[in-house]
Amino acid sequence: MNVVKVDGKNSKHRVLLYALSTCGWCRKTKKFLTDNSVAHGYIDVDLCTDEEYEQICRDILERGGRIAFPTLIVDDSRLITGFNVDEIREALEIGNT
Amino acid sequence: MNPDEEFLISLLEGLRENEEPLMPMQASRAATGVFELDRDIICPCDYRDPDCEEYGYCYCGLYVRKDVAEKRLPIKPIPEWRPSEKLARAYSKEDVTVSEKPVEEIKTTLVSEEHLAEVLKMWYCRQCGYVCFREEPPYVCPICKAKREMFSRLTVKIIG
Numbered sequence: 001m002n003v004v005k006v007d008g009k010n011s012k013h014r015v016l017l018y019a020l021s022t023c024g025w026c027r028k029t030k031k032f033l034t035d036n037s038v039a040h041g042y043i044d045v046d047l048c049t050d051e052e053y054e055q056i057c058r059d060i061l062e063r064g065g066r067i068a069f070p071t072l073i074v075d076d077s078r079l080i081t082g083f084n085v086d087e088i089r090e091a092l093e094i095g096n097t
Numbered sequence: 098m099n100p101d102e103e104f105l106i107s108l109l110e111g112l113r114e115n116e117e118p119l120m121p122m123q124a125s126r127a128a129t130g131v132f133e134l135d136r137d138i139i140c141p142c143d144y145r146d147p148d149c150e151e152y153g154y155c156y157c158g159l160y161v162r163k164d165v166a167e168k169r170l171p172i173k174p175i176p177e178w179r180p181s182e183k184l185a186r187a188y189s190k191e192d193v194t195v196s197e198k199p200v201e202e203i204k205t206t207l208v209s210e211e212h213l214a215e216v217l218k219m220w221y222c223r224q225c226g227y228v229c230f231r232e233e234p235p236y237v238c239p240i241c242k243a244k245r246e247m248f249s250r251l252t253v254k255i256i257g
Contacts, residue, residue, distance in 0.1 A: 022111030
């Protein structure tokens with residue numbers, strides 16, 4: 001599976017983003033992470049193979065999420081659906097600037 | 098349309114990228130590429146009007162209600178309420194048997210014992226509800242620009 005790695009100064013948390021390459025909210029999420037210099041990896045699930053896509057959906061469901069994008073997984077434990085800035089800030093310990 | 102120019106451009110780019118290999122799929126939802134499975138999320142999607150009414154904008158954020166756009170009210174992500182069985186089907190499409198028929202036919206009968214004067218071919222756009230009488234459906238819906246595949250035939254018996 002093609003995980004795109006993005007470096008950043010903030011590497012306090014392990015951050016994985018499931019996104020759609022065409023989605024405006026996913027783009028906003030990627031921009032937010034980059035702007036806040038959060039080290040993360042992302043997967044554009046619409047560009048994955050069917051098998052990979054199924055695997056990702058299963059992963060999201062097993063974590064109790066809904067199949068919606070963006071889905072952010074923090075430290076392999078916390079799942080955040082959607083570009084919910086406040087929740088993302090809190091999970092990644094990013095203050096309001 | 099979303100008044101935030103940068104966001105709007107990003108959404109339109111997403112739609113265009115989706116349109117090239119497939120159809121004008123909604124940019125914020127994952128599509129299967131199987132028309133009948135994706136039909137409800139092809140932009141403008143089935144969820145747009147209820148979402149615009151309830152939240153003031155659609156799930157993608159492309160369509161924004163006039164008052165929200167004019168007042169420049171904040172546009173935040175809204176919950177997904179596409180039925181979960183559709184979401185589930187979307188990621189296990191091999192389990193689904195899909196009708197090969199590109200255009201489904203819906204028969205409407207106006208009940209009457211009186212004689213039928215005429216039988217007309219009538220097509221309606223499943224996206225916006227536009228209706229026309231003609232031999233074949235239009236290539237593009239003149240109202241919402243949906244593609245021909247989005248039209249279904251209605252057989253209506255006009256009672257004379």
